[in-house]
Amino acid sequence: MSVTVIRPADRAAWLDARRQDVTASVAAAVLNVHPYTSQYQLWAEKTGRLSPDGEATDAMMRGVYIEPVGVAMLRDQKPEWAVEYHADNAYYRDEKIRIGATPDAFAVDPGREGRGNVQIKSASESAFKDYWIDPDTKQVIPPTWIALQAITEARLTGCDWACVALVVITWRGTLRLYVIDIPLIERHWVAIKTGVAEFWRVVDAGEHPPIDWEKDGSTVLDVYRDSYTDVRDLSDDAALDVIIRRYKEAKELESSGKKLADTLKPQIIFALGNSAAGKTASYDIRASTQIRASYVASESQSRVLRIKPRRDHDVDASRF
Template sequence: MNAVTNIMAGDGDDAFRASVVGASEVAALFGQHPWLTEFELWHRKAGNVATPDFTGNERAEWGVRLEPVIIEGACDRFGYQKMETPKRLTNEAGLGGHPDQMVMCPQRGRGILEVKTADWIVAKGWGDEPPLNYLLQVMSYMGLAGCDWGDVIVLVGGNELRRFQYQFRPVIWADIEARVAAFWRSIAAGDPPAADYTRDLPTISALYPEDNGDLIDLRTDNLAVDAADRWLTGKALEKQGKAQADAAQAELLDKLGTAGVALLDGMTVKCPTTKAQPDREITADDIGTIIKGRKSYRRFSIVEKRG
């Protein structure tokens, strides 16, 4: 989380981040990162695409603001004693990061905390453990800090503190370091990993933002032909799906009439009115200029009841 803190604070540590695979990025090398593929990570570190700017991201901002509060709460509840925490950690071989908090535990000695926030509905889907990308992140920090243990502390729903305790696993740490080393060798060799076409459209679009006017012949490329067929099929299904949804909405709206809400078994249909905004004149300097208003409209939605 400190990586986001520093990005938002504009602390000038971008050069360090560009020179390492961050602990929070390690999961991409295992195919276990929910928002980042190895393909995108490779092109970020190679300088081919920009790393996203988290400034203005509400979720990131409030996670950062709550971090010290969560740490204090965890110390009070679990008996940790805060220790001086380095701004950054690195193995000097391309792996690094910004740790959240080093602590001393009366029972386990020196360790590290990785702090997270999560919506309760998200955490409900975790089961007994948080996502693997969190575990790989805290394992990376354990290895970087030379700690025997690390805890993932999660504030769920803003009012429930959960702790997940982990011991250092040398085999996993060795695998992390090996994958990071192989990653940087591929950067040096200019050999990117294969794209995940189900996830990497934004990255590929960023790599090729403009055409050069050339014409290429892909008629003998069977994979290109298959991809084109799948695109056409997908677009047709998308159009068919919209038409189906529009027809269903029309039928339901006809049944609702002027009602704003309707109950069905296991579902609630909502179609409230958003009020119109009239045209209006603006400041005296711009008398006669009209800001166009907006007609009222109804927002249609269906909410399924959870079992």
């Protein structure tokens, strides 16, 4: 494995370097075990179909601010360790398999061989109890996606062992540190590499991963946020008529059917693609892009979906 180290000058350069790879923080997505990123969402990001990146979120900034605190706490808790921390966003990437990582810190523990990868994480006390504590054993067990991130970082940086240093922010405002070892299990690394290879095969073939309409609806709407001045003939798509009928019924029962409608709308927009209008055997569809100006925030845009029965076609419900 040939790994290149990039030392970006600023955040923009760091984001640009990461754009070409599946990074360690989302590696679990290719195995469908990431709680926040699906394969389709990752595909939309890596193919440049999502809206331009905005400012870092509050959660991201919390991680940035907590990172040096976590390092200081680790040095206090493990004084025998030699902790290496540069805060330089050094980016490690394997160009061949297109996997990358930005490790937080490294450590040498005199009690074991080699150098270790240290991943700094933070969590509120409630999140710690919900996602880090095994309900049966009461042991601290990192979420799967975080363990896979640590394995990826360790492999790319050539480390011999890995751990997660978790800073828990208690409800009193105090901090607690938990240091959890992550076993570097080879089959997990092989699974990550295999999943990443398949992800890039799909991308290079001009395809996309399966869409989970429950999770990916907002991403589909973002991918197809712009409409063009054409009309797509969807007359042969009988399944879409069923979706539209369900969507209309859901909208009529707004209070109880909002979740269903929000799942069906992206499916209709997906069928339209970037077309501003379309027609099925039963319906005329319009979904033009609407840009809304604001004096207190940046302007926003969305696809406004309008559906009506086709005048030249009487809908026969018995057909479905």
